[in-house]
Amino acid sequence: MRQVLLSKGNVVVESVPAPLVVDGAVLVEVAYSLISAGTELAGIQRTGESLLKKALSQPDKVKKAVQMMRSQGLAKTLETVQTKFGAAEPVGYSCAGTVIDVGACVDDLTVGDRVACGGAGYANHAEVVVVPRNLVVKMPDSVTLADGCSATVGAIAMQGVRRAEVRLGETVAVIGLGLIGQIVVQMLKAAGCHVCGIDIDPKRVELAGKLNAEFTINAAQADPVAQVMNITGGMGVDSTIITAASESDAIVQQAMEMTRKKGKVVVVGAVGLGLKRSPFYEKEIDFLISCSYGPGRYDTDYEERGADYPYAYVRWTENRNMQEYLRLIDAGKVDFKTLVDRVYPVDEAAKAYESLGGYEGRRPLAVLLEYKEEGKPEKLEPRVEIHPTTKITGRIGVAVIGAGNFAQAFHLPNLKTLSSRYQIVAIADTVGTVAKSTAKRYEASYATTDYREVISDDNVDMVVITTRHNLHAAIATEAAQAGKAVICEKPMAMNEAELDRLVAVIQETKVPYMVGFNRRFSPAAVRAKRLLAGASSGRTPLVINYRVNTEHLPPDHWVFSEEGGGRVIGEACHMFDLFNYFTGSTVDSVDVKGVSGPSDRAALKDSFAAVLKYADCSVCTLIYTSVGADDLGKEYIEIHCGRSSFIIDNFKSLALYGVKGEPWKSRTVQKGHLEELAAFEECMRGGGALPITLEDLVSATRTSYLVQKRLS
Numbered sequence: 001m002r003q004v005l006l007s008k009g010n011v012v013v014e015s016v017p018a019p020l021v022v023d024g025a026v027l028v029e030v031a032y033s034l035i036s037a038g039t040e041l042a043g044i045q046r047t048g049e050s051l052l053k054k055a056l057s058q059p060d061k062v063k064k065a066v067q068m069m070r071s072q073g074l075a076k077t078l079e080t081v082q083t084k085f086g087a088a089e090p091v092g093y094s095c096a097g098t099v100i101d102v103g104a105c106v107d108d109l110t111v112g113d114r115v116a117c118g119g120a121g122y123a124n125h126a127e128v129v130v131v132p133r134n135l136v137v138k139m140p141d142s143v144t145l146a147d148g149c150s151a152t153v154g155a156i157a158m159q160g161v162r163r164a165e166v167r168l169g170e171t172v173a174v175i176g177l178g179l180i181g182q183i184v185v186q187m188l189k190a191a192g193c194h195v196c197g198i199d200i201d202p203k204r205v206e207l208a209g210k211l212n213a214e215f216t217i218n219a220a221q222a223d224p225v226a227q228v229m230n231i232t233g234g235m236g237v238d239s240t241i242i243t244a245a246s247e248s249d250a251i252v253q254q255a256m257e258m259t260r261k262k263g264k265v266v267v268v269g270a271v272g273l274g275l276k277r278s279p280f281y282e283k284e285i286d287f288l289i290s291c292s293y294g295p296g297r298y299d300t301d302y303e304e305r306g307a308d309y310p311y312a313y314v315r316w317t318e319n320r321n322m323q324e325y326l327r328l329i330d331a332g333k334v335d336f337k338t339l340v341d342r343v344y345p346v347d348e349a350a351k352a353y354e355s356l357g358g359y360e361g362r363r364p365l366a367v368l369l370e371y372k373e374e375g376k377p378e379k380l381e382p383r384v385e386i387h388p389t390t391k392i393t394g395r396i397g398v399a400v401i402g403a404g405n406f407a408q409a410f411h412l413p414n415l416k417t418l419s420s421r422y423q424i425v426a427i428a429d430t431v432g433t434v435a436k437s438t439a440k441r442y443e444a445s446y447a448t449t450d451y452r453e454v455i456s457d458d459n460v461d462m463v464v465i466t467t468r469h470n471l472h473a474a475i476a477t478e479a480a481q482a483g484k485a486v487i488c489e490k491p492m493a494m495n496e497a498e499l500d501r502l503v504a505v506i507q508e509t510k511v512p513y514m515v516g517f518n519r520r521f522s523p524a525a526v527r528a529k530r531l532l533a534g535a536s537s538g539r540t541p542l543v544i545n546y547r548v549n550t551e552h553l554p555p556d557h558w559v560f561s562e563e564g565g566g567r568v569i570g571e572a573c574h575m576f577d578l579f580n581y582f583t584g585s586t587v588d589s590v591d592v593k594g595v596s597g598p599s600d601r602a603a604l605k606d607s608f609a610a611v612l613k614y615a616d617c618s619v620c621t622l623i624y625t626s627v628g629a630d631d632l633g634k635e636y637i638e639i640h641c642g643r644s645s646f647i648i649d650n651f652k653s654l655a656l657y658g659v660k661g662e663p664w665k666s667r668t669v670q671k672g673h674l675e676e677l678a679a680f681e682e683c684m685r686g687g688g689a690l691p692i693t694l695e696d697l698v699s700a701t702r703t704s705y706l707v708q709k710r711l712s
Helices: 037-047 051-056 059-072 074-086 151-164 179-190 202-210 224-231 250-258 277-283 318-330 346-355 405-417 432-441 451-455 469-481 496-509 523-535 566-583 600-606 673-686 694-711
Strands: 002-007 010-015 025-035 094-102 114-118 128-132 136-138 171-175 194-199 215-218 237-242 259-267 286-289 340-345 366-370 383-385 396-401 422-428 446-448 462-465 485-488 513-515 543-549 587-594 608-614 619-625 635-641 644-649 653-657
Touching: 002 346, 002 432, 010 346, 025 114, 094 128, 094 151, 114 128, 114 151, 114 318, 136 318, 151 179, 151 237, 151 259, 151 286, 151 318, 171 179, 171 224, 171 250, 179 194, 179 202, 179 318, 194 202, 194 224, 202 215, 215 224, 224 250, 237 250, 250 259, 250 277, 259 277, 340 346, 346 366, 383 432, 396 405, 396 451, 396 673, 405 422, 405 432, 405 462, 405 673, 422 432, 422 451, 432 446, 446 451, 451 469, 462 469, 469 485, 469 496, 485 673, 496 694, 513 694, 523 566, 523 635, 523 644, 523 653, 543 566, 566 608, 566 619, 566 694, 587 694, 608 694
Parallel strands: 171 194, 171 237, 194 215, 237 259, 259 286, 340 366, 396 422, 396 462, 422 446, 462 485, 485 513, 543 619
Antiparallel strands: 002 010, 025 094, 025 128, 025 366, 094 114, 114 136, 383 446, 543 635, 587 608, 608 619, 635 644, 644 653
């Protein structure tokens, strides 16, 4: 399918894999999408900036890059940054079309329904989009799809009006008569207000007058504050809604000056917020920010997981705002057609964006992209070819399922390093643009949004699964049933039922299978294990203390959702596997304590201590916390036995005490990701024993379930 992307300051239309419907979402064939001049022009400028300029504008990411450079080295950091910032970006957040498929849990929309869609990252400029249910609204029959594609922008305007809490007969100033400002003017008139439209563009001022603004002011020719005071008899307007876009603080100051005592100033647009105390303080003005489409925006539970707010307590959500905007169009209260300058076919997207800069002495308010070609429906494929597919000979054909941050940072670069052993055949990801850009970067044969494509591909001998955690077991089970070797990132499965089914399939098919418990392949761990064999003669029990100082994640992070399973199941299984590796024994008992305090439940997710007693009498303690210092290394391991001690410091060094041998040190963190791939290839090639036994994989996984149960 065709999709509009921003790449290095340019607008391009590319063929990308079409998305598939997912649970809680609908698949929509787009008829029209709206180009937002302010937001999307800024996006073009951003993609054209140098990496340095992008970095300087995001100091939080600079901090992470510095931390990564310390642990991974300069070359690895640069590669990751270039991958992150160099890829083409999807664009668009408001469109309309027809439902062509419905995911599970969506029971109020059906195939053939005409709908409007919103949300950056979902309602893209593309022929087909997959959008979560709460970001989709059914359209009134008489509203055209061309009008409906403005529903997201309409919701932004409506939320600004709602924040002002205007009343019948009040006078409201609207500063900035761009697309949102013109819609706000019409909504205020529908609410029975007297409207004063203000802008520096005479054509936009004139248009606001035609759309029933009673008073209009050209701020380039007259002092807007003086004009407003004259209009209102020196009292000032009841509310001022700012829909302008400017870095200047002057607009907010003017809004304060033209608003009456105890009035309201609502900021919808992106303007400078350098407030002066006077007249803000003297008039006791309420200063309000309007958050995009309305309640629910930026709430992943609402937008992605479909948790609606109770109607009685949150009357107007972003979805209900979109619905009401379309009703206003249907009732003739809002005229969107008048605001549309031109409609371009999607193949002329670059020309459409170019028009936003202005022509014939004016800047367009709204520009639409049209997707339907009369009489020529295009077959939408989830697969796009990158390089001609050839039969793989002499190497293992591998497909990566899930091209997120982890795959981009570790598995894909390592597969490239081991290109004499592995050939990357395909990249599968639910986001078509990610799948395609990654496939191009690593010279894969094709990209796809349907992982079943790679599972059924004869050229694929092995799959690497790096999706969200809740998909691991199901995909691994399907891959094993298809006879594919599998490396699956942790966790192996999210619960006992998934684990039992997966283990049964692996035992039945006998395919090579391994979970990415990479730490046991690290140079520090391998060396320590070898030296331990000499130090623990007679099977002396071990005492291990493992401290993990991880980054803090907000409570609504996906790791804590059903997709992630939490810190224990999602990551601590790594540590339990390393305990198994060093002891060579089985867990006998577990004792767990979580941090308690005022924020009890949140602390339990992040910080805990687990003491594991093994059958050989070894005792292993895991201290897992997210409240440590940022500049402290993430992982620190002490191993004691037979009057000897070993210390692994963040997988950058191995120190020895009371034992003969050479210590080890590295300038960068080496956790064994490359080595695990090499070991797995040797197993597949030689047909020998798997690098990690199935028993060990299951043991570490079941230990995580037990710890999680004790912690809950």
